[in-house]
Amino acid sequence: MVQYLHTLPTKTALPTTPKKYYHKCPNGSLIQSLNDSMIQSLNDSPEPTKIMKKVLTIAGSDPSGGAGVQADLKTFSARGVYGMAVVTSLTAQNTVGVQGVHDIPAEFVGKQMDSVLSDIRPEAVKTGMLSNAGITRVVAQRMKRHRIRKLVVDPVMVSKGGAPLLDDEGREALVSVLFPLTFLLTPNIPEAEAIAKTRIRNLKDMEKASKAIQKMGPKNVLVKGGHLGKNPTDVLFDGKNLSHFPMSWVDTKNTHGTGCTLSAAITAELAKGLSLHEAVQRAKEYLQSALRHSLSIGEGIGPLNHLALFQREAEKNSLLEKMYAALALLKKEELGLIIPEVQSNLAAALPGAISWDEVVAFPSRIIKDGPGVAVIHHPAFGASRHIANVVLTNMRYDPAKKACMNVLYDEAVLKACKKLKLSVASFDRAREPKTIRDQEGSTLEWGVKEAIEGFGGKVPDIIFDKGGVGKEAMVRVSANGPLEVARVVVKIKKELVKG
Numbered sequence: 001m002v003q004y005l006h007t008l009p010t011k012t013a014l015p016t017t018p019k020k021y022y023h024k025c026p027n028g029s030l031i032q033s034l035n036d037s038m039i040q041s042l043n044d045s046p047e048p049t050k051i052m053k054k055v056l057t058i059a060g061s062d063p064s065g066g067a068g069v070q071a072d073l074k075t076f077s078a079r080g081v082y083g084m085a086v087v088t089s090l091t092a093q094n095t096v097g098v099q100g101v102h103d104i105p106a107e108f109v110g111k112q113m114d115s116v117l118s119d120i121r122p123e124a125v126k127t128g129m130l131s132n133a134g135i136t137r138v139v140a141q142r143m144k145r146h147r148i149r150k151l152v153v154d155p156v157m158v159s160k161g162g163a164p165l166l167d168d169e170g171r172e173a174l175v176s177v178l179f180p181l182t183f184l185l186t187p188n189i190p191e192a193e194a195i196a197k198t199r200i201r202n203l204k205d206m207e208k209a210s211k212a213i214q215k216m217g218p219k220n221v222l223v224k225g226g227h228l229g230k231n232p233t234d235v236l237f238d239g240k241n242l243s244h245f246p247m248s249w250v251d252t253k254n255t256h257g258t259g260c261t262l263s264a265a266i267t268a269e270l271a272k273g274l275s276l277h278e279a280v281q282r283a284k285e286y287l288q289s290a291l292r293h294s295l296s297i298g299e300g301i302g303p304l305n306h307l308a309l310f311q312r313e314a315e316k317n318s319l320l321e322k323m324y325a326a327l328a329l330l331k332k333e334e335l336g337l338i339i340p341e342v343q344s345n346l347a348a349a350l351p352g353a354i355s356w357d358e359v360v361a362f363p364s365r366i367i368k369d370g371p372g373v374a375v376i377h378h379p380a381f382g383a384s385r386h387i388a389n390v391v392l393t394n395m396r397y398d399p400a401k402k403a404c405m406n407v408l409y410d411e412a413v414l415k416a417c418k419k420l421k422l423s424v425a426s427f428d429r430a431r432e433p434k435t436i437r438d439q440e441g442s443t444l445e446w447g448v449k450e451a452i453e454g455f456g457g458k459v460p461d462i463i464f465d466k467g468g469v470g471k472e473a474m475v476r477v478s479a480n481g482p483l484e485v486a487r488v489v490v491k492i493k494k495e496l497v498k499g
Helices: 036-044 068-078 106-117 133-145 168-181 189-196 203-214 258-271 276-292 308-332 386-397 411-419 443-454 482-498
Strands: 021-024 030-032 054-061 082-093 098-103 124-127 151-153 220-223 233-237 242-246 346-349 359-361 366-369 372-375 403-408 424-426 462-465 474-479
Touching: 054 068, 054 106, 054 258, 068 082, 068 258, 082 106, 082 133, 106 133, 124 258, 133 168, 151 168, 151 258, 168 189, 189 203, 203 220, 203 233, 203 242, 233 276, 242 276, 258 276, 276 308, 308 346, 308 359, 308 372, 308 482, 346 386, 346 482, 359 386, 386 403, 386 443, 386 474, 403 482, 411 424, 411 462, 411 474, 411 482, 424 443, 443 462, 474 482
Parallel strands: 054 082, 054 124, 124 151, 424 462
Antiparallel strands: 021 030, 082 098, 220 233, 233 242, 346 359, 346 403, 366 372, 403 474, 462 474
16 A cells, blocks of 8 residues: 655755655665655645645534544645634534534524635535535535535435434435535445435445436545445446545454545545546545554544554654664674675564565665674665565564564574573474465465464564575574664674674
8 A cells, every 4th residue: 555644754855856855864864765656745745835725624523533524624634735614513422422413503504604715715625414404505505606616525424323414304405406516425335325225235336326326416426335345445437437446454443434534535635636536546545544543542433543644654763763773783793793695684564564665674685794794775664575574474473573683594593592591483494385485475474474383373582494495594583673683683693602
């Protein structure tokens, strides 16, 4: 998954074309720290001298902060636009459910809209909970009066817990007066079934429903497939063509505010001038990150983490600093003695990492340099697949074991490990199934799993193998972080020197 970032703790723009953003390392040098998609997102973000794009949400209030205008405003900020809000209804709700609803008088909803729209014109508007026909009609009137063109309508009808959030007359008004003004409608499966008056059981049904709903007035319809189970796909119909937007399943119960967040993110991207397809794609990528790092808050269905991308980047920078500290320690202790022929590497993963691009390592490895060690490049995320596979496999058994370094295999090294009372396990490459051997990059994942399973399902401090045809024997040191790994490696080397 591509992630988009808007800020870095330390950011320096070098005078190059096209403009790219670099991270300042502790030693004062500059390295590029963002992949192309992240750089593009940064370059798309407003410069300080430009006016920030403005977005308005018209929706209900969720005092627990997970959905409604609260979720919308968090999303707007995270996507780099200026958010404004008109409140249609006050709800008493939490992660468990909705305990009460108090609608704002339609006239006052209109007054809020007039106050905002007469002073600050938004580039895009979204609606959420409209609650009743009166509010829906007032919203439609103001959309016409103020000539809003980019209107995203999230047809909120029922809460996550099953509480009704739009009455029957409101549903009729939604279709009759607001759909014709809608640039994009974003119903989930139950909402699409209610609007199209049809049953949706699969992707074909979603396509049919999107076409049927589009005939009711919306220019574009995005039917969201989350209710159909794992690996959901959203279907977009623009009046001519169907497009599919698949998303990997995120195993979490904390999905409160998912629909609000997606529609708000799409609205923000449209406000920034992206095409509809680009806006939907970026919004879904943002949503997946917010779901992956969702928050276990409350006793029921917890909220998304709308600031996950910012927090992730802070975690990246913190981990980079630890990698530099670990490298400094390795250099200081002159570890050339235990660097293998194929050289070494040190890798460390972000909390909850599931992919190579969430694991930092040294490109071109850690090399022997006389009695000491050296590196050619600064640490980078996604730089090593082999050692990253060890870390990611370790984390499936123990999420705390987020770092690993490979060192020279030697009986004396193993003896030193045992003297230090480090736990030791191994795997035999001769037992590797041919199906695994034929898959590029799968051997280490298989081997580490074998060692851990043979060690009772616990991740040992040391996993070694005696090599195979074309494969050097190796010792791998695992610990909770890069500094911890470096300290263990230093202890092994000192014990080795003592003999």
